[in-house]
Amino acid sequence: MPAAQRREQLVDAAIRVMTREGVAQATTRAIVAEADVSLSVFHYCFAAKQDLIEAVIDSIMEHASARAMATIAPGATAEEAIRGAFQAYWDHVIAEPEEHLLTYELTQYALRTPGFDAIARRQYGRYAGAILTFLDQLTTSLEVELRTPPEVLARYVASLLDGLTLNYLLLGDTDGAQAVLDTAADHVITHITGRLWVPSTTRQS
Amino acid sequence: MPAAQRREQLVDAAIRVMTREGVAQATTRAIVAEADVSLSVFHYCFAAKQDLIEAVIDSIMEHASARAMATIAPGATAEEAIRGAFQAYWDHVIAEPEEHLLTYELTQYALRTPGFDAIARRQYGRYAGAILTFLDQLTTSLEVELRTPPEVLARYVASLLDGLTLNYLLLGDTDGAQAVLDTAADHVITHITGRLWVPSTTRQS
DNA sequence: GTCTATAGGAAGATAGAC
């Protein structure tokens, strides 16, 4: 089997182990056992374990970035577009909670590993960047304007979704989390020119 | 030296090592070196390393909970109270970023360690609980009402602050983060009866 | 490319003198 294919096989196995048992438990032995190959195959494909970790982080982060961009769900109105994008992201959190938990773990692993911290920082920049792109597309295609600098709003959305995801991973409570998500969507919609919004119970036109 | 004092000394040393180099690097040897005691003292005070980790988590989480409760800063108006509490929390993030980073690390360590995950979940419940207490005190003492269920609003605030903190720890940019914080405070104020708010640039009365 | 065998080291934990 060619080395490239082996590498992919080992990266996938590593992701499975990390998802199931955490980054700290993903030893070379656990990974090769998961991939059902011998220990020496590992070091034939990767000079050091850190090279595999790097490949895993690249894979996971690339995956996450692609998904973030893919949630750009156009809607007839700005409100529909925003709620659709929020829900698209959230559906994935509900469907694959372990994957999101692993992302947090890898972020911190990278932060604590010399030479890897830039990867984690760049990734968080990308999240905000993807949301910024979404907002830009929204404002131009629907010819609306924002009352708030798009960079601030993008960072607000990125932070809230990140925090709510972690909160949900710890506390569960799907309905409660969904209520928070809807509230946040309300807030973002507030920032679009031409709308005037009052929370929930006493909504005015 | 009595064992209780030794324990405290070792817990403090462990926190210093964890803050500086991360949880994974906080080996028993690194901790005793930091505390300047011999390795056997460690096992005289703690039956196993996990006992120390538990003491560390208790110490950090207790500290965090106390701080969360302490940020209940009363103000003449609901708006002042909310902005004051937000800023009190944020000032601590700016002052002690490493301590917050460590809290995230310990949360994930606990989640991945059998028997410890309940500690992490309870802690996140406490954060939301502290904010809920703050909102309750606000509504009763100032005789205002919320347009949104307080549990939802509390969880919203907890998630946003948590996400923004992590975002800031990764990306820095004090001014940008402060702008997001202010925007979030605006949102929370929106949920108080009697106020009608339109974002930033075109504020109306 | 893949295997078995092992080097070399660091981790948590213990033994027993003082």
Add this chain to the structure above:
DNA sequence: GTCTATCTTCCTATAGAC
């Protein structure tokens, strides 16, 4: 209570036959 010395286990990584 504290020390030095050591045990056991598990890790990453390498050597060398096939």
